[in-house]
Amino acid sequence: MSGRKIILSMCLPVAETLKPYQVNFRLFQLAGYGSVKSIPKREFPIYYEKEKKLFQIVVRMSDAPGSLMSILEVLGRKVNLIATSTYTLGDGTAILSAFSEPLSSTETIAGIQKALGSSPVTIESDVTEGKGGLLVDTFHSGLQVGGEDYMLLRRAGLSGVFDHIVKIFGTGGEVLLYEEGLAMAQRNAKNMNDLLTPEVVGPNTSYLIEFLTAQGWGVFEPTAGKGSHEGTVKMSHCFECEHGSTVRKHCDFMRGYFEGSANFTLGVSMQVEELECALRGDKACIYRVTHRKKSGQA
Numbered sequence: 001m002s003g004r005k006i007i008l009s010m011c012l013p014v015a016e017t018l019k020p021y022q023v024n025f026r027l028f029q030l031a032g033y034g035s036v037k038s039i040p041k042r043e044f045p046i047y048y049e050k051e052k053k054l055f056q057i058v059v060r061m062s063d064a065p066g067s068l069m070s071i072l073e074v075l076g077r078k079v080n081l082i083a084t085s086t087y088t089l090g091d092g093t094a095i096l097s098a099f100s101e102p103l104s105s106t107e108t109i110a111g112i113q114k115a116l117g118s119s120p121v122t123i124e125s126d127v128t129e130g131k132g133g134l135l136v137d138t139f140h141s142g143l144q145v146g147g148e149d150y151m152l153l154r155r156a157g158l159s160g161v162f163d164h165i166v167k168i169f170g171t172g173g174e175v176l177l178y179e180e181g182l183a184m185a186q187r188n189a190k191n192m193n194d195l196l197t198p199e200v201v202g203p204n205t206s207y208l209i210e211f212l213t214a215q216g217w218g219v220f221e222p223t224a225g226k227g228s229h230e231g232t233v234k235m236s237h238c239f240e241c242e243h244g245s246t247v248r249k250h251c252d253f254m255r256g257y258f259e260g261s262a263n264f265t266l267g268v269s270m271q272v273e274e275l276e277c278a279l280r281g282d283k284a285c286i287y288r289v290t291h292r293k294k295s296g297q298a
């Protein structure tokens, strides 16, 4: 049947005729057309939907034009996709990992694997079934960003660690957090220089700050000041303060982080003060970056 070859909903005028060959992303149904507002990326190391039958599908396929389409066509006959991630392995192959719910309640692991085997681009596949509406990603082991190993951490969890440090050590804890921010920024900046070279990092620092936003640290609005490299940075949705605190009144880690980044990148000694902070009732945190005054200077 030639109709089976058509899987994209935009190819067919009537939604009813799509079933069961559509590739249905439930999240995409909400999106519509036009510009898309910035949102946090959805990662799916775990998914729960009460008593729902769920499968994780992992396919290694040839990394050639049309490969992904071929796999989606096969999967569209078997499952609704809840989430997917796709990436090249750089060796002529690519991975598709998907969380999905079957179109039929009698669907099996073997049934999905057989369907995947019918595509000429499939090299190997692995399908696992969840338990009682729960599906955990049993294929991946952490994240890789720019060749570096990363892990996911709850923002509120980390903020809670900061609270605990200040509860135990008081103002000494605040100094500790500032020093940790300073040290981590210098290590990260060195790492970024090694990865991209200083020639690339130097002129692109205000663009590279978006990298922190993409990682979920917060949203940054830098404004240039009068002196060279001086200015302010407004930070909203800051991981250090967004979840509130009963003991902290400022974002000491981020103040250290800004200072460490500026010192390393500019090669001069900068000083950072946090003028406003969400922990003190302000709308966002505002940092002022200035050259550090030499001792004895007014």
Ligand SMILES: [Zn+2]
Binding pocket: 238, 241, 250, 251, 274, 276, 277, 278, 279, 284, 285
């Ligand atoms: Zn703050």
